Amino acid sequence: MYPPLPNPTVTPSAPKLSDKNLVRRSASSVPAAEPMTQVAKLIDVSKCIGCKACQTACLEWNNLREEVGVNTGTYDNPHDLTTATWTLMRFTEWVNPQTQNLEWLIRKDGCMHCADPGCLKACPSPGAIVQYSNGIVDFVKENCIGCGYCVKGCPFNIPRISKTEGKAYKCTLCSDRVAVGQGPACAKACPTQAIVFGPKEDMKKHADERIKDLQSRGFKNAGLYDPPGVGGTHVMYVLHHADQPQLYANLPKDPTISPIVEIWKGMTKYAGLAVMGAVAAVGLLHHIVAGPNRVSPEDEEAAKRLAERGQ
């Protein structure tokens, strides 16, 4: 068992997360960040019993209200992430062809807190998305313009834009709790320790123990989901079938920022500015070299003769 984070002291203390800890800030640059220990949330899918305590804790801590929905025959409730549901239990019933066992795969979906976040790369608004040196990727509501570019940038289909407010929402990894030395609300609420939180290195060690245990019990392909395509993530999964992450409600196998997004946010920007600048410069240069193209008095004379002849 990984020891849970102790409760913090009740004496007020300054928050530990501030602008000094920013490693990235959307559409802007930041000075070198004050380093922090890299944190991670580890979700052990094999331990999850699908009770949704985490989902409830998230609603409660973040003061969110989800609409009452309809049942479509699965336990997924609501059916997708929304601006109020930042984490969602996704249930998959899968018959393992090797054992003919029905396996109930339950994955807690939500922001992965990518080390290389596609949302941040895509965001056009300075400071609407920030990344702290502990690995947390956070949306800053005041700076968000609701354009939806983060939705296109994210390889995991996470951000949701509010219809009423025009702002983007997603899991914050409880940056407000982490700032005062607490763990995320979901981890705190989980009754089976399927969710644990701590330094990323510790989480990886803890995952190793879990994976060895699972392998010793027949899950040969048990492994850690910490996809290198996005530089690793600060939310990781222990999967019993790590060779097939797609089984878990389409968790992508080798997620990367889409090449279309890379081209859009990379080459297009520089080439675009260069092309427009060049066209304007050529115009200016042409005017300096060739001078204005003026109508001559002879032209006017010729026109007069033509107009009179034509009458």
Next chain:
Amino acid sequence: MSNSEIDPGDAVHPGNPVTVDRYTAAARVNHWITAISLVLLALSGLALFHPSLFFLTVFFGGGEWTRTIHPWLGVVLFVSFLGLFFRFWKLNLWKREDGTWLARVRDVVAGHEEKLPEVGKYNAGQKLVFWSMSLLILVLITSGIVIWDQYFGPYFTITQKRVAVLVHAVTAVIAISVWIVHVYAAIWVRGTIGAMTSGQVTGGWAWRHHRKWLRNLVAKH
């Protein structure tokens, strides 16, 4: 044949200098609505295109307003340009002399009009601006709707939106470049801007740049 080379409102007025009606009041209003919406679209779009241009959002009341207003301006542009399209398409059809004109583009930029074939109301350059803008605006509104999340978000997949936003950005860069060429040509060729302000040009201007058009107009009388 000459009827197909002029617009109904075009007319020559003898005098000193000769004046020529080139655009009706309706055409000019139509043009300026299009022009203003295009400039505002370019500014609001560029604000989101590159961080160094984000400051342009102040002209639209901040980032959120910029994001909100841009697609609506797009609708204004589209409808307005549609008006221009139906006004101008006929005289922008490609003619034999246009190929010759284009082949002598060196003489065009050097201002050697005497070496160019006589052309109608529009020369090959103007026709290229017209047709490329028609196509570009069509692509811009199509891709723009795909990324207009507020109203059309649920109808498209994320992959479609990624492609659309790239297409939209690239097309916008081309459209703005074509627009710069268009504006520069109007400034370089002195006497042109009057066509879209007062609606008139001088006879000499028409003789120098659109002689076939002038001949057809005189013949009409």
